[in-house]
Amino acid sequence: xxxxxxxxxxxxxxxxxxxxxxxxxxxxxxxxxxxxxxxxxxxxxxxxxxxxxxxxxxxxxxxxxxxxxxxxxxxxxxxxxxxxxxxxxxxxxxxxxxxxxxxxxxxxxxxxxxxxxxxxxxxxxxxxxxxxxxxxxxxxxxxxxxxxxxxxxxxxxxxxxxxxxxxxxxxxxxxxxxxxxxxxxxxxxxxxxxxxxxxxxxxxxxxxxxxxxxxxxxxxxxxxxxxxxxxxxxxxxxxxxxxxxxxxxxxxxxxxxxxxxxxxxxxxxxxxxxxxxxxxxxxxxxxxxxxxxxxxxxxxxxxxxxxxxxxxxxxxxxxxxxxxxxxxxxxxxxxxxxxxxxxxxxxxxxxxxxxxxxxxxxxxxxxxxxxxxxxxxxxxxxxxxxxxxxxxxxxxxxxxxxxxxxxxxxxxxxxxxxxxxxxxxxxxxxxxxxxxxxxxxxxxxxxxxxxxxxxxxxxxxxxxxxxxxxxxxxxxxxxxxxxxxxxxxxxxxxxxxxxxxxxxxxxxxxxxxxxxxxxxxxxxxxxxxxxxxxxxxxxxxxxxxxxxxxxxxxxxxxxxxxxxxxxxxxxxxxxxxxxxxxxxxxxxxxxxxxxxxxxxxxxxxxxxxxxxxxxxxxxxxxxxxxxxxxxxxxxxxxxxxxxxxxxxxxxxxxxxxxxxxxxxxxxxxxxxxxxxxxxxxxxxxxxxxxxxxxxxxxxxxxxxxxxxxxxxxxxxxxxxxxxxxxxxxxxxxxxxxxxxxxxxxxx
Numbered sequence: 113x114x115x116x117x118x119x120x121x122x123x124x125x126x127x128x129x130x131x132x133x134x135x136x137x138x139x140x141x142x143x144x145x146x147x148x149x150x151x152x153x154x155x156x157x158x159x160x161x162x163x164x165x166x167x168x169x170x171x172x173x174x175x176x177x178x179x180x181x182x183x184x185x186x187x188x189x190x191x192x193x194x195x196x197x198x199x200x201x202x203x204x205x206x207x208x209x210x211x212x213x214x215x216x217x218x219x220x221x222x223x224x225x226x227x228x229x230x231x232x233x234x235x236x237x238x239x240x241x242x243x244x245x246x247x248x249x250x251x252x253x254x255x256x257x258x259x260x261x262x263x264x265x266x267x268x269x270x271x272x273x274x275x276x277x278x279x280x281x282x283x284x285x286x287x288x289x290x291x292x293x294x295x296x297x298x299x300x301x302x303x304x305x306x307x308x309x310x311x312x313x314x315x316x317x318x319x320x321x322x323x324x325x326x327x328x329x330x331x332x333x334x335x336x337x338x339x340x341x342x343x344x345x346x347x348x349x350x351x352x353x354x355x356x357x358x359x360x361x362x363x364x365x366x367x368x369x370x371x372x373x374x375x376x377x378x379x380x381x382x383x384x385x386x387x388x389x390x391x392x393x394x395x396x397x398x399x400x401x402x403x404x405x406x407x408x409x410x411x412x413x414x415x416x417x418x419x420x421x422x423x424x425x426x427x428x429x430x431x432x433x434x435x436x437x438x439x440x441x442x443x444x445x446x447x448x449x450x451x452x453x454x455x456x457x458x459x460x461x462x463x464x465x466x467x468x469x470x471x472x473x474x475x476x477x478x479x480x481x482x483x484x485x486x487x488x489x490x491x492x493x494x495x496x497x498x499x500x501x502x503x504x505x506x507x508x509x510x511x512x513x514x515x516x517x518x519x520x521x522x523x524x525x526x527x528x529x530x531x532x533x534x535x536x537x538x539x540x541x542x543x544x545x546x547x548x549x550x551x552x553x554x555x556x557x558x559x560x561x562x563x564x565x566x567x568x569x570x571x572x573x574x575x576x577x578x579x580x581x582x583x584x585x586x587x588x589x590x591x592x593x594x595x596x597x598x599x600x601x602x603x604x605x606x607x608x609x610x611x612x613x614x615x616x617x618x619x620x621x622x623x624x625x626x627x628x629x630x631x632x633x634x635x636x637x638x639x640x641x642x643x644x645x646x647x648x649x650x651x652x653x654x655x656x657x658x659x660x661x662x663x664x665x666x667x668x669x670x671x672x673x674x675x676x677x678x679x680x681x682x683x684x685x686x687x688x689x690x691x692x693x694x695x696x697x698x699x700x701x702x703x704x705x706x707x708x709x710x711x712x713x714x715x716x717x718x719x720x721x722x723x724x725x726x727x728x729x730x731x732x733x734x735x736x737x738x739x740x741x742x743x744x745x746x747x748x749x750x751x752x753x754x755x756x757x758x759x760x761x762x763x764x765x766x767x768x769x770x771x772x773x774x775x776x777x778x779x780x781x782x783x784x785x786x787x788x789x790x791x792x793x794x795x796x797x798x799x800x801x802x803x804x805x806x807x808x809x810x811x812x813x814x815x816x817x818x819x820x821x822x823x824x825x826x827x828x829x830x831x832x833x834x835x836x837x838x839x840x841x842x843x844x845x846x847x848x849x850x851x852x853x854x855x856x857x858x859x
Contacts, residue, residue, distance in 0.1 A: 142197070142204035143308075144817075145451040146413070149267055150197070150204040150242060151816045152504065154836045158239060161345050162267040165236035165498040166275050169227060170259045172491040174252055175290045176218055179261075182285035183215035183250050185295055186278070191305045192269045192412040197242035203820065204242060211302070219251045227496065228253040228260055236500045240266040260496070261488070267413060272478070273401050274411040283488055290489040306403065306410040311454060315447035319455050322421055322443070323470065326395055329686055331472045334389030334632075334643040335537070335664075336506060336528040338686075338740035342841060347503025348531060350522040352538045354545065359518050361549035369431055369552065371438045373513060374477035379430065379437040380548060381475050381509055382422050384541050387561040388642060390473075392424040397471040397505070400448050417452045418444040419470045426557025426634075430548040433556060456815075474508040482515075507537070532667040533641040539563035557634065566639035630665050631656055640667045645677055662689065681710040688743050693717065696738040697748075700731050707754050707762045708745065714808070716771050717745035718754060729850045736841065746844060747806035749774055781805070785830070785852060789845035792825050805846040809839065826852075 142150060149162050187193045194209040223231055231253055240247055247266035252259050263278070270278075281299060288295050354362070366373045382394050397417045403410055422437050456470050486493040503525040510521040520541070524534045543563045551559070629637050630644040635656075638644045646663040647656035662674045675689030682688070690708040693715070697706035702721045709716050719731055728748040736744050749771055755763035781787060786805050793803035797812050809822065819839050827833045832852055842848040 139198070139205040139207050142206055143451070144453040145416070146197075146206070146268055147204055147817060147820075148453040150199065151820060151836065153239070153242060154199070154820070155343070155840070156345060156837075157241075157835070159345065159502060160237045160239045160264070160500055161502040161504060163236055163238075163240060163264045163500050164267055164270045164272065164275070165232075165262065165264045165500060166279065167232055167260055167262040167496040167498045168279070168486070168488075169494040169496055170261060170488055170491050171493075172258060173254075174259045174261065174491075175286075175489065176220055176252060178286055178289035178489070179250070179252070180215070180218045181289040182282055183218060185215075185285045185289075185299055186281055187213060187215035187246065189281075189299060189301070190303045190411050192410075193246070193248060193265075195269055196244050196246060197268060198244050199242040207244075209246075213246075216246050216249055219249075221251060221253050223253045223255050223260075226255055226258065228255065232260070232262055232496070232498050233501060235262050236264055236498050237502070238264070240264065242268075262498070269413055270411065271401075271413050271415045272399075273403070273408075273414070276483070277409050277411055279486065283486060283493075286488050287490075303410065304407065306407050306412055306414060308402065308414065309449065311450040312447075315450045316455065318443070318447040319419070319450055322440075323395070323419060323455070326393060326421060326470070328395065328470055328472070330393055331385075331390050331395070332686060333385065333506070334638075335533045335641045338528070338743060339525075340527055340740055342837060343527060345502045345504060346526045347499075347501060347523055348526050348534070349499055350524070350531070350534050350538050352520045352522070352542060354518045354520065354542060358542060358546045358549070362518065362545055365434075365549050365552065369434050371434050372441075374511070375438045375441050376434060377477065377509075377511055377518075377545075378420065378441065378475050379422070379434050380541065380545050381473075382424055382437070383430075383433075383548070383556055383559070384537065384544055384561065385473060386424045386426075387540070387544075388537070392426070393421070394424065395419045395421045395471045397452070397474045398444070399474070399476055400445065402448055416448050416450065417474075418448060419452050420444055420475070424556065427555050429553040430556055430559075431552045434552075472506040474505050476508065476510045478510065478512050480512045480514040507534075509541075530641070530667075536563065536566065536639070536641055536667075539565055562639045628665075628671060629656055630663060630671075631658075638664075640665050643674065646671070646673065681708075683710050683713070683715050683743060686743075688715075693735070693739060693743055693745060696735045697731060697745075699738065700734045702727065703731060705754055707767065709762065709764050709767050711764075711768055714747070715743070715745040716767070717748045718751050718767050718770070719748060720752065720754060721750055723750060729846065732847060733850065736847075746808050747771070781849070783853075785849040786845050788829055789826070789849055792822060792829065793845060796822055796825070803845060806844050809843045814843075 152161055188211055191208055193215075194211070194213045195206055196209060197204055197206045221228075221231065225231075235249075235251055238249075240249065247269045249264045251262045253262065263282075265274075265278075284296055285299050287293075288299075294300075362373065362376060365371075365376050369376065378396070378398065382391070382396060385394060385396070386392055396419075398420050399415045399417045401408075401414065402416050403414045420437075420440055422433070422440055424433065452470060486495075503523050506525050506528050508523040510523065512519040512521070520538060522534055522538050522541075524537075529537075540561050540563050544559070544561050547559050547561075548556075627649050629647050629649050630642065631647045632638050632642070632644045637656075641664060643662060643664045646659045646661045648659060649656060660677050662677045662680070664672050664674075666672060675691035679690050680687050681690060688710070693708045694706040697703055697708075697717055697719055700719075700721075702724075703719045705720045707718045709718065717731075717735070719728075721727060721731070728750055732745065732748045735748070751770060755766040757763050787802070790802040790805060790807070793799065793807055793809060793812070794801060796818055797803070797809070797814060799812070803812065809819065814822070816836070819836055823834055823836055823839060826848075830852060834848075834852070838851055839848065842851045
């Protein structure tokens with residue numbers, strides 16, 4: 113058997129793992145908070161979405177032997193850095209390795225660039241797996257005349273508050289090891305292990321009361337796209353520093369409203385979300401450090417995210433909203449011992465993806481204090497900003513507040529937000545802060561949220577150049593340049609083409625903004641990137657004539673049409689344009705026509721096509737590749753013809769009768785797999801009888817943790833291991849059975 117020294121060059125934790133096999137192992141079940149992170153790992157096993165990276169630029173050459181000794185010392189000192197996790201089908205378990213466990217091997221890479229930005233991004237984004245090894249990595253990127261030290265730690269054992277502690281202790285240990293001195297006494301002593309207690313019943317009752325009746329479906333923004341069928345969580349960042357005038361106005365509000373700066377900035381963030389279609393009943397997540405005062409230097413995952421709820425009444429002033437936000441903020445802090453994952457599943461709601469949590473937006477306020485210059489072995493050190501390239505939420509606002517500056521970092525999910533829209537949100541937030549500071553008593557519904565850039569684009573009336581990939585409609589749109597009446601004809605022609613070409617969204621260009629506007633619910637004209645009703649502008653420039661179509665003006669001057677506003681239906685609490693689903697279904701080569709009907713919260717798709725075995729499954733799989741999960745039909749039904757009403761709309765009653773009359777077909781389940789899965793649905797969801805073949809697991813009350821159990825049960829019953837993401841992609845017994853029957857290379 114290898115000795116610890118023999119194993120160390122391959123992996124510093126290998127020896128400890130070998131030793132662990134020879135002794136009785138204590139494996140503890142993970143907490144709900146830890147399990148939530150693990151589920152995200154299982155959804156995206158090849159992404160470092162849970163990594164917490166940090167890096168420093170060292171003006172000189174590091175002694176890698178001394179660095180290795182320093183890393184080993186920190187792992188010995190902190191129990192949490194010796195905590196490993198094992199991914200079991202039934203759940204996540206953890207184990208604390210012995211005090212003799214060495215740290216991970218320090219890896220050295222030679223690089224050409226001064227600051228290896230590409231290498232740092234790849235390092236930060238590479239996953240740290242729950243496979244029994246230590247949950248951190250250390251790498252030195254060796255440049256021509258300077259080194260870059262990079263560390264990545266899994267969020268399960270680390271958080272943002274741990275970063276300065278780790279850097280300070282690593283520097284002190286490195287200095288001692290590089291000089292050949294004994295470690296300082298405080299680094300030789302084991303760090304106290306911080307154990308978070310069980311949430312108080314009083315706190316659990318508080319959050320149940322606060323969140324009672326909240327519907328997370330109202331959190332979608334009018335400037336975002338629906339999340340794709342399979343998430344990647346690819347993210348990007350926009351940075352912005354408030355100008356001195358706005359900073360001083362905000363801090364003046366802090367005094368006049370007698371509220372912390374964090375509360376003022378959070379309230380303004382809620383206003384920004386409401387102005388873009390969310391709410392008015394909002395929940396925004398806000399992380400808080402739950403370390404007790406005597407343990408502020410503890411390394412670990414000691415953050416709870418508070419679901420801050422605020423209802424934005426447009427008739428009230430900003431001052432009143434700040435008072436309500438302050439009450440919510442301090443009430444949440446007083447009951448911060450409850451991890452949100454312990455109560456998230458108590459809210460009765462339909463879930464169509466892992467994203468459907470209590471919140472989709474985060475607010476993170478971090479006071480920044482000046483710190484002494486850092487050195488390593490006497491060499492000057494400069495901190496570097498490192499991003500993983502992922503975002504767990506649609507939008508996260510990080511505020512760094514210092515004595516003379518307020519910096520904003522908007523982290524957004526690129527799957528649902530374009531960069532131009534994210535940049536516009538940052539500018540609008542800065543504008544909003546300036547506006548509310550100047551008029552804190554004015555009803556917030558009357559405040560101008562749009563930035564100077566928005567107003568300039570709206571007033572220009574000039575279309576910008578557009579990509580060649582945009583759908584050409586110039587011959588119909590010459591009339592746009594002539595008059596609003598001509599614009600009406602051209603828009604009708606574009607709408608007809610939208611239906612005929614099955615395009616979604618349908619891009620119309622070029623436009624003259626003098627004749628076309630997108631209007632919000634309150635009748636206000638919306639800026640680029642924000643969805644609303646497409647209206648024609650009369651020659652007086654002030655009168656809007658509604659067209660009945662939903663759309664948005666893009667930043668390049670084009671118009672996107674989404675569908676007829678009168679046909680919008682609610683599915684899982686979200687507004688859905690049936691045209692989009694019908695277009696995706698009709699794009700299947702065997703489908704001639706398609707209709708979507710939503711009844712009792714379930715989307716039923718009806719298609720006309722020649723009959724053949726497996727057709728409806730193929731059509732459903734085809735639609736799943738084109739549509740976000742939230743708008744995918746739960747069931748596809750083939751029919752000879754689609755019944756119409758006299759007004760040419762779908763005869764919904766006749767279609768629903770057709771669906772009710774269609775029996776479960778045994779030929780669609782030749783091996784009995786669908787029936788077996790229907791039984792699993794019944795057992796896990798506590799149903800009175802086996803589920804139907806088209807029963808959506810999440811619509812019936814399933815959630816991620818139950819989904820992980822279902823994945824294990826599927827393995828037990830079928831002998832085939834699937835991923836949790838496969839269940840999200842195939843949430844019905846019929847679709848999951850089809851997935852299980854399909855040969856695939858990876859498992």
